[in-house]
Amino acid sequence: MTEPVNAESQHVVANADQPDAAGAKSINELSEFKKQALNGLWKNNPALVQALGLCPLLAVSNTLVNALALGLATWCVLLFSNVAIASLRHFVPVTMRLPVFVVIIASLVTAVEYLLQAFSFPLYMTLGIFLPLITTNCLILGRAEALARKSSVLQSFQDAFWMGLGFLWVLALLGFVRELLAQGTMFADMQWLLGSSAASWQIELNSLAGSGFLLAALPPGAFLVLAAMIAAKNALERSK
Amino acid sequence: MKALLQLQLIVLGFTLLCALVFFLTEANREANQLAFEQQQLSQVAKGDVQSFQRMALNDKQWVYYSLAENQVVLEALSPKGYGGDLRVLVGLDSVGEITGLMVLKPHLETPGLGDKVEAGKSQFLQQFIGKSLENAPEKAWQLSAEGGAFDAVTGATVSSRAVVEAVSAGLAAWTQWLESSSNVVPIKAGEAGDD
Numbered sequence: 439m440t441e442p443v444n445a446e447s448q449h450v451v452a453n454a455d456q457p458d459a460a461g462a463k464s465i466n467e468l469s470e471f472k473k474q475a476l477n478g479l480w481k482n483n484p485a486l487v488q489a490l491g492l493c494p495l496l497a498v499s500n501t502l503v504n505a506l507a508l509g510l511a512t513w514c515v516l517l518f519s520n521v522a523i524a525s526l527r528h529f530v531p532v533t534m535r536l537p538v539f540v541v542i543i544a545s546l547v548t549a550v551e552y553l554l555q556a557f558s559f560p561l562y563m564t565l566g567i568f569l570p571l572i573t574t575n576c577l578i579l580g581r582a583e584a585l586a587r588k589s590s591v592l593q594s595f596q597d598a599f600w601m602g603l604g605f606l607w608v609l610a611l612l613g614f615v616r617e618l619l620a621q622g623t624m625f626a627d628m629q630w631l632l633g634s635s636a637a638s639w640q641i642e643l644n645s646l647a648g649s650g651f652l653l654a655a656l657p658p659g660a661f662l663v664l665a666a667m668i669a670a671k672n673a674l675e676r677s678k
Numbered sequence: 679m680k681a682l683l684q685l686q687l688i689v690l691g692f693t694l695l696c697a698l699v700f701f702l703t704e705a706n707r708e709a710n711q712l713a714f715e716q717q718q719l720s721q722v723a724k725g726d727v728q729s730f731q732r733m734a735l736n737d738k739q740w741v742y743y744s745l746a747e748n749q750v751v752l753e754a755l756s757p758k759g760y761g762g763d764l765r766v767l768v769g770l771d772s773v774g775e776i777t778g779l780m781v782l783k784p785h786l787e788t789p790g791l792g793d794k795v796e797a798g799k800s801q802f803l804q805q806f807i808g809k810s811l812e813n814a815p816e817k818a819w820q821l822s823a824e825g826g827a828f829d830a831v832t833g834a835t836v837s838s839r840a841v842v843e844a845v846s847a848g849l850a851a852w853t854q855w856l857e858s859s860s861n862v863v864p865i866k867a868g869e870a871g872d873d
Contacts, residue, residue, distance in 0.1 A: 556703035563714070656788070
């Protein structure tokens, strides 16, 4: 029950079985690798360009440590789900793919949730409902649908790597800015993620502390900061 | 038929994965949960928090009690927080007066406004210290704007009201439990060592 490869899809690379000259092939692979990296991190960034996964992005980015944790958890789920879906792509009937993808993603999220609860309990408590909600992050199902279900395992892994990283850096920057504006702190509570030695990383800016910019802590503030980031990206591209 | 079998195998495989992770992390998760509860208890109770046991009073209120420390800590809930349930821990001394109080996290009160009812962010919770159902009339368990004894945090009226409600509901449930003759009273009033 294999499905026909969609020749129009821009993600599908030249067939690897093609008798290419060894040199030309490696150059192809390298440029494909760079293209994927650039796509995930910047040009087709899941958060800034595709505007995927905004619900957790906006809800949990109130501090850097929360944003990093959710970003890493999402990244982890995305890597495993893309690899799982790519390796099972010949066994999932096209008509049944969505329920199967959701089952796969939900199982992986559940596993990640147990692991966080076991090894980073404060984070588990802070992320709360947004941890299981990773299941509904359109980014993950989106990558499964657009790429992993018709690509090789390696390619799907690379795609998940860069897309997840692209989501992570936007989330982390958003968390950093919001934490700074709302609480006047930098790197607060990093020990939740990185062990007790990171407890001393917290920097309080006296000029900002206490007089926190409340809006930045609330969801509308998250929208505004994200909008500013998207605007900055667009301005950067236009100036080129 | 073959496709059906494949689907079943896939679902079975991922279910097994969940089960495997569940059992592998079980000990760690339970230890974390216990440590977390004890850490919270230590903020409102005195003495050895490891001796506390948890018991349900009804479907919304719980009590931690320690025979060794002769103390009770109520875990009380009000459904009327700004974002849903608001839970508090209430430490009681041997005559039922409040010795410590904290709002449990995670809660859904608004950051910067409603969350000012938390300990350390305002003096709101201090007003409860020393109060009991016996020394404060029923009418007092409201906000002062409504004729009660507790001044709400400015900008956090809903959250403040929910805290008052949770505490009084917890105290009421505990009193009711003590009064129902079928229950064995774990703590005897008036026998406390240090209060």
